[in-house]
């Protein structure tokens with residue numbers, strides 16, 4: 001495949017191997033109990049780790065391992081284990097406050113303790129996180145309110161409603177949905193289950209990140225050899241920060257490269273500036289799950305020294321990566337956001353920073369296909385495009401998304 005769009009790669013001058021593990025971000029006891037808990041949820045199964053030898057050969061590395069999260073709990077993305085785990089912990093905390101006892105997952109489910117504990121959960125979402133929260137709310141019998149912004153597609157909204165959530169559409173971008181959810185929650189006494197943290201709000205986002213570690217545990221059990229590089233897609237940064245902190249303890253030599261969309265690279269800009277940068281542009285991208293302008297504070301605290309590099313993935317390369325996966329035998333089904341890490345790898349392996357990133361014939365690269373086709377209509381449209389139309393499709397999609405965001409912002413004034 002010819003790369004016609006060049007990525008921006010920023011090697012992190014603050015990167016320090018060992019800085020994170022010394023701080024012990026995830027306590028060992030917590031890691032043990034999260035695994036035991038999630039394994040008890042109905043439908044738990046490890047997702048596959050697939051070797052892609054042809055891709056490795058074509059891009060001059062020893063191997064590429066692809067963790068396919070499309071089948072996670074039937075929810076279509078890795079997010080299924082994050083928000084849902086935070087909801088489980090909230091139910092346990094509520095029961096402890098009310099009854100003075102610690103209850104296990106099976107005790108909650110057998111005795112319907114969620115339904116009687118009075119907890120109501122809410123969150124803002126681009127789709128996948130909300131699906132996880134809504135699924136857990138249904139599992140544990142809690143009322144649930146989900147806030148979506150203007151660019152969340154009707155399919156993604158419908159998927160949330162099917163899980164029994166009340167869906168509220170908010171004009172503007174992701175951060176507008178976050179603000180509205182927060183105002184409504186404090187008016188009604190609901191609990192916000194967010195995957196992003198800010199000063200004074202870190203316990204719940206920490207539990208979300210803890211939930212993700214079950215996936216990393218599976219990866220290290222499944223990987224046939226030590227992983228040297230991870231190209232990981234990034235929205236608010238909770239996913240990259242959790243793999244960074246987890247691998248720092250169990251696979252410290254692995255280099256983490258954080259991959260963001262060009263118009264929503266808030267972690268890359270933070271790394272450049274040496275402190276958190278909040279973007280206030282249109283955040284237009286096909287990678288809906290990564291359209292975030294404000295880094296999670298907890299995530300930044302890990303990534304500022306733990307990530308080896310930050311880079312942007314050209315939109316077109318994500319679409320080409322998605323199509324390439326779909327053409328394999330057997331096909332791998334990835335949504336646009338799910339293919340962002342792959343796009344980062346494709347760009348970096350052929351770009352001028354290949355050597356600086358330490359990519360060579362001995363490299364073992366991990367990619368996480370973080371979602372399946374979570375927007376089936378968009379996925380089909382992308383698959384059906386003639387090769388020559390990919391570039392034009394990306395440009396017109398982005399123009400539309402920008403116009404949408406501008407119109408929404410104007411209508412709020």
Ligand SMILES: Cc1ncc(COP(=O)(O)O)c(C=O)c1O
Pocket residue numbers: 077078079126128129195233234235236237238239240289290292337338370371
């Ligand atoms: C499928 C998918 N992959 C990756 C991410 C990025 O995760 P984070 O926002 O924690 O950086 C998201 C976020 O919504 C997502 O939905």
